[in-house]
Amino acid sequence: MTEQSFTLTSHLARAARALVETSATTTGQGADLTRGQVRDFERGRIDLTAEQRLALQHSLEELGAVFLADDATVGAGSGVGVRLKFSAEKSRRIDTWEGEGGPVYEDDV
Secondary structure, three states: OOOOOOOOOHHHHHHHHHHHOOOHHHHHHHHOOOHHHHHHHHOOOOOOOHHHHHHHHHHHHHOOEEEEOOOOOOOOOOOOEEEEOOOHHHHHHHHOOOOOOOOOOOOOO
């Protein structure tokens, strides 16, 4: 999800990383951020530029997070959020792939 009205907050970044069960190092690599920058942003110690926030959001989305924008049409209590991209069953199957050749990259062969 990449809407102009959505801004990645420190709380959403921390929740997303917990949901996808990845390290700050791995998340940061996908966003060209250091482990410290990711953790400090999540804890509210530093602020990131708009470009860095967008890169962090994309990194988390690539790892399986889906960000939900505030939807006023749904009703009260329907604010921003984050959920997993995959179902529980699919996530279990993907977990078995760990270490099967490293991270997936695009192949332009």
